[in-house]
Amino acid sequence: MNRSLQRRLRVFSGLVVLLALLLTARLAWLQIYNFEYYRASAEDNRQRQLPIAAPRGEIFAADGELLAANRPGFAVSLLDFDVRDGETISYLAELLAMDEEYIRERVRGERFRSFAPIQIAGNVSPEVVAKLEERRLDLPGVIIETQLVREYVHGSLAAHVLGYVGPISRRQIEEMQAQGIFYRGTDAIGQAGVEFVWEQTLRGQEGTLLVEKNRFGRRTRVLAKEDPVPGNSIYLTLDARLQEIAEQALREVIENLVESGNTQAGRGSVVIIDPRSGAIRAMVSYPAYDPNTLAQNFKELAADRRNQPLRNKTIQDFHPVGSTFKMLPGIAALEEGLINEQSRVTCRGVATFFNGRQTSRCLKVHGALSIIPAIAQSCNIFFYEMGYRLGIDRLTSYAESFGFGSPTGLNDLSGEAAGSLNGRARLDFMPGNLMGASIGQGHEITALQMANFAAMLANGGTHFRPYLVQTAKNHLGELIFNAKPEVIRQLEYSEKNWDIIRQGMKNVTDFGGTAPSMRQLPVKVAGKTGTVEVSSLRYSHSTFVGYAPAEAPELAFYVIVENSLHRPGSSAVPVISQIIREYYSPASAAEQQ
Amino acid sequence: MFDRRLVRSFDFPLLLSVFAIVLLSLLIISSATMDSLAGDPFFVKRQVIWFLISFAALLVVINIDYTQFYRVTHYLYGLNLLLLLAVFFLGREGGGAQRWIDLGFFNLQPSEFAKLFIIISLARHLAAREGNFASIFSVIPTFLHVSLPMGMIFLQPNLGTALVFIAIMFGMLFMAGAKARHLLLYVVGSLVVGLPLLWQVLKDYQRMRLISFINPERDALSGAFQQIQSVIAVGSGGVWGKGLFAEGTQSSLSFTPEPHTDFIFSVLAEQIGFAGSVVLILLYVFLLSRVIRIAAQAKDTFGTLICSGVASMLLFQVFINIGITIGVMPVTGLPLPFMSYGGSALLMNMMSIGLVLNVGMRRHRLMF
Numbered sequence: 037m038n039r040s041l042q043r044r045l046r047v048f049s050g051l052v053v054l055l056a057l058l059l060t061a062r063l064a065w066l067q068i069y070n071f072e073y074y075r076a077s078a079e080d081n082r083q084r085q086l087p088i089a090a091p092r093g094e095i096f097a098a099d100g101e102l103l104a105a106n107r108p109g110f111a112v113s114l115l116d117f118d119v120r121d122g123e124t125i126s127y128l129a130e131l132l133a134m135d136e137e138y139i140r141e142r143v144r145g146e147r148f149r150s151f152a153p154i155q156i157a158g159n160v161s162p163e164v165v166a167k168l169e170e171r172r173l174d175l176p177g178v179i180i181e182t183q184l185v186r187e188y189v190h191g192s193l194a195a196h197v198l199g200y201v202g203p204i205s206r207r208q209i210e211e212m213q214a215q216g217i218f219y220r221g222t223d224a225i226g227q228a229g230v231e232f233v234w235e236q237t238l239r240g241q242e243g244t245l246l247v248e249k250n251r252f253g254r255r256t257r258v259l260a261k262e263d264p265v266p267g268n269s270i271y272l273t274l275d276a277r278l279q280e281i282a283e284q285a286l287r288e289v290i291e292n293l294v295e296s297g298n299t300q301a302g303r304g305s306v307v308i309i310d311p312r313s314g315a316i317r318a319m320v321s322y323p324a325y326d327p328n329t330l331a332q333n334f335k336e337l338a339a340d341r342r343n344q345p346l347r348n349k350t351i352q353d354f355h356p357v358g359s360t361f362k363m364l365p366g367i368a369a370l371e372e373g374l375i376n377e378q379s380r381v382t383c384r385g386v387a388t389f390f391n392g393r394q395t396s397r398c399l400k401v402h403g404a405l406s407i408i409p410a411i412a413q414s415c416n417i418f419f420y421e422m423g424y425r426l427g428i429d430r431l432t433s434y435a436e437s438f439g440f441g442s443p444t445g446l447n448d449l450s451g452e453a454a455g456s457l458n459g460r461a462r463l464d465f466m467p468g469n470l471m472g473a474s475i476g477q478g479h480e481i482t483a484l485q486m487a488n489f490a491a492m493l494a495n496g497g498t499h500f501r502p503y504l505v506q507t508a509k510n511h512l513g514e515l516i517f518n519a520k521p522e523v524i525r526q527l528e529y530s531e532k533n534w535d536i537i538r539q540g541m542k543n544v545t546d547f548g549g550t551a552p553s554m555r556q557l558p559v560k561v562a563g564k565t566g567t568v569e570v571s572s573l574r575y576s577h578s579t580f581v582g583y584a585p586a587e588a589p590e591l592a593f594y595v596i597v598e599n600s601l602h603r604p605g606s607s608a609v610p611v612i613s614q615i616i617r618e619y620y621s622p623a624s625a626a627e628q629q
Numbered sequence: 630m631f632d633r634r635l636v637r638s639f640d641f642p643l644l645l646s647v648f649a650i651v652l653l654s655l656l657i658i659s660s661a662t663m664d665s666l667a668g669d670p671f672f673v674k675r676q677v678i679w680f681l682i683s684f685a686a687l688l689v690v691i692n693i694d695y696t697q698f699y700r701v702t703h704y705l706y707g708l709n710l711l712l713l714l715a716v717f718f719l720g721r722e723g724g725g726a727q728r729w730i731d732l733g734f735f736n737l738q739p740s741e742f743a744k745l746f747i748i749i750s751l752a753r754h755l756a757a758r759e760g761n762f763a764s765i766f767s768v769i770p771t772f773l774h775v776s777l778p779m780g781m782i783f784l785q786p787n788l789g790t791a792l793v794f795i796a797i798m799f800g801m802l803f804m805a806g807a808k809a810r811h812l813l814l815y816v817v818g819s820l821v822v823g824l825p826l827l828w829q830v831l832k833d834y835q836r837m838r839l840i841s842f843i844n845p846e847r848d849a850l851s852g853a854f855q856q857i858q859s860v861i862a863v864g865s866g867g868v869w870g871k872g873l874f875a876e877g878t879q880s881s882l883s884f885t886p887e888p889h890t891d892f893i894f895s896v897l898a899e900q901i902g903f904a905g906s907v908v909l910i911l912l913y914v915f916l917l918s919r920v921i922r923i924a925a926q927a928k929d930t931f932g933t934l935i936c937s938g939v940a941s942m943l944l945f946q947v948f949i950n951i952g953i954t955i956g957v958m959p960v961t962g963l964p965l966p967f968m969s970y971g972g973s974a975l976l977m978n979m980m981s982i983g984l985v986l987n988v989g990m991r992r993h994r995l996m997f
Contacts, residue, residue, distance in 0.1 A: 047803075
């Protein structure tokens with residue numbers, strides 16, 4: 037063998053060794069030096085963390101009636117990793133009747149959050165699900181997830197109290213993030229009512245499923261699982277039966293008004309609270325809406341500016357309350373010693389005040405009468421006189437003592453209005469305003485404030501904080517919250533004076549009172565009728581405030597039927613009559629047992 | 630059947646190293662494919678059959694004195710061209726290229742056998758020119774000899790195999806005595822002139838592969854996806870690997886592309902780690918050292934050059950293929966000799982080893 041060939045073979049062998057060393061060095065670099073990095077990359081590759089939604093806590097009425105529950109529904113989601121071609125998205129858009137650009141936007145917006153599926157549509161119909169399943173192989177990356185959908189078992193019952201859940205907005209996510217609470221863009225969140233205020237209690241804690249997936253995004257194994265913690269259940273103070281009775285009573289009266297040709301009627305409120313605790317037993321805002329179909333009907337409901345079905349009128353709307361206010365100047369005058377039980381004022385149907393500069397009228401000529409018949413017969417002149425003797429400052433001060441002019445303190449719903457008093461605080465206040473203020477005109481008072489007023493008259497001046505959530509229980513059934521009655525204010529008036537006012541209110545519902553029809557109810561009702569003039573309209577609001585049973589009050593209430601015709605005969609009285617009749621009827625109560 | 634002297638000269642270590650690699654191959658192929666086929670050993674079975682056929686072919690090859698081939702190289706060259714031409718008319722499309730002829734029971738890949746044919750014909754071509762490499766132009770006839778079959782393969786298009794031809798040619802030229810500096814000049818020159826030209830000729834998918842090799846992060850989902858996933862698989866194997874048939878590996882979850890063919894090394898490196906990879910590389914180094922040894926001992930230049938050609942071919946394929954899977958070479962479709970699943974390649978590689986063994990067996994000049 038020649039030397040040249042030997043040399044060349046040695047060069048070739050050297051090349052073999054060199055290349056082998058090169059490969060080995062690179063392998064050592066990858067497999068030893070950078071092992072951790074590539075191990076993590078491989079884990080990233082194969083693992084996907086999937087959130088497991090926690091069932092939202094249920095909402096019950098005080099009597100255990102289930103009001104808000106969860107039912108399984110379908111959601112269509114995308115795994116961004118796999119969905120790159122526009123065809124899948126256009127097909128989805130067509131099938132779901134959604135905007136293609138919206139889906140793309142959604143995918144873009146969620147891309148960086150995690151490898152979690154991006155929800156495109158929730159609560160999808162079974163027909164759509166079937167169609168997607170048929171084309172499953174053509175639609176890689178499209179997954180159908182089962183998802184719990186909020187269901188309001190009794191439809192519109194207590195809709196304004198319960199509120200509703202809806203898709204979270206970007207702004208809400210940021211707000212929650214600022215509080216250190218994490219939400220996904222696909223989460224639903226309480227948007228109104230107790231669902232909104234008690235969101236964090238109801239929400240529950242998301243679980244995690246760590247799954248292994250292959251390159252096509254298909255799940256191959258479950259690696260680890262952290263179970264979600266279901267949200268806490270809430271028991272409301274609402275009495276489902278009473279709520280239903282009250283809703284029906286108000287609805288029937290208003291529907292009758294509308295049917296009889298009243299084009300202005302269509303709104304009303306009822307609030308019933310327990311004067312012994314402040315627990316709200318019924319809260320009705322008419323008209324209501326069905327939270328189950330809210331998403332579909334939202335535009336229409338929001339557009340109804342006249343009846344505002346989405347608005348909780350019991351705490352957000354305020355009105356003058358008319359004669360239902362009259363107990364206030366009455367008890368103030370008694371407390372101030374300006375009158376006693378026997379003190380009489382003579383009603384001639386008209387009276388002048390401020391040295392003749394102010395003339396005020398009564399609906400009737402009542403003659404000489406003391407405070408009890410004055411309440412029973414709703415004599416304007418008597419209470420004008422009381423207001424005149426008190427003066428605006430003392431009248432305002434007493435009104436404030438009963439919680440008017442500021443929120444009653446209900447924390448379980450958001451947006452309770454304060455209202456305002458017809459007094460010196462008003463920029464356009466004039467001395468003559470005193471006369472209207474004395475008989476409830478010109479004030480801005482919510483239905484809840486009036487119910488609280490009734491409760492304070494019934495319980496002798498205790499202002500309990502009104503509340504809607506009685507207890508909350510975690511998923512194990514352990515009590516985690518229990519509301520205790522909270523006294524916000526206690527008025528120290530003489531018991532005798534309370535009794536005088538209560539006697540007047542009892543006489544309202546008897547012969548000679550303004551609501552004699554109510555004497556036939558199964559329990560004695562103490563109350564006061566009211567009619568609120570609505571400026572420049574032929575219509576007026578019909579109101580009723582009171583409590584029952586008169587001797588041992590359990591329910592304190594206020595009813596307002598807006599824009600009932602200005603005519604003799606109250607629309608509020610039939611409402612409260614029907615409520616009391618049904619609630620206390622032996623048959624109905626027995627059925628409940 | 631054999632002359633005793635022939636048996637004594639038979640290089641058993643070379644054959645054993647080939648067996649060892651094939652055995653490893655069967656293990657990795659089964660590990661890489663069993664999962665996706667839910668336990669069906671389809672690929673392993675086929676590869677075993679192919680191995681038996683190939684081994685039979687090897688036995689046939691070593692039975693024919695290689696010097697007999699010297700006389701028929703012209704016919705072999707012609708047959709080679711015919712087969713490559715046939716691909717254009719009878720070929721089947723695969724992966725954007727026409728490479729196979731469907732023979733019913735298997736797909737013949739003439740470009741694989743073309744490597745063997747060119748080694749033999751080039752060995753004669755260069756043996757005849759031994760010692761005539763003083764001029765820089767002396768290698769031009771060799772270029773022409775190779776460029777005809779290579780050009781046809783390039784046009785299939787099959788860039789990987791065409792490059793193997795260049796490696797074979799330069800390796801054999803060097804061994805035949807061509808001056809290293811001349812060869813280097815040609816390599817540099819052709820790179821300068823050839824690359825822009827090559828760019829024009831390349832198909833889109835080939836360009837994408839080159840681009841993605843230079844900048845893999847550019848589009849992690851198409852071109853470079855394979856290579857990135859392969860590198861992740863290799864790196865995540867660590868020193869000892871995740872184990873054969875392990876769950877949750879890159880290959881069992883389909884992240885590793887072509888896990889039983891072009892990227893089989895990636896599977897091996899992931900499952901039996903750095904240790905296993907080094908064992909395989911050492912097996913190849915050993916195999917090549919035996920081939921070089923036989924080249925050195927051959928009784929004539931023809932034999933030496935045949936062995937050099939086979940060694941060049943194997944070295945190039947091993948280095949490029951492993952280089953691709955560990956991210957130091959751009960992706961070109963090249964199987965890993967004796968490891969990748971595939972009948973034509975295994976058959977051809979076994980036959981080329983047979984040829985080398987043949988040369989080794991007959992290294993002693995006849996004594997009578």
